Amino acid sequence: MTQKPNISGFDIRKLQAATGRPPYDPWRRVEAWRYTGPFTRANRLKGSFPGLYVGTGAFLIYLAYEQLFLKKDGHGHGSHRSEH
Secondary structure, three states, X not given: OXXXXXXXXXXXXXXXXXXXXXXXXXXXXXXXXXXXXXXOHHHHHHOOOOXXXXXXXXXXXXXXXXXXXXXXXXXXXXXXXXXX
């Protein structure tokens, strides 16, 4: 199967070859610290919401406590009638 010619004349392979990483990057060693250790993407996201896990856990425990131990008395909103 032959490839159809591109009518725009744009060749993605030539672009990738021209914009590829140079064979030797003198700044690679200097910039490497930005992507290792505490600066990895996972560690940066983990520190973005410091109280999220504790707050969510406390809220779930409260919801379970409310469902299991607090009694419903049947006097919710709208059940009160004014009797004259």
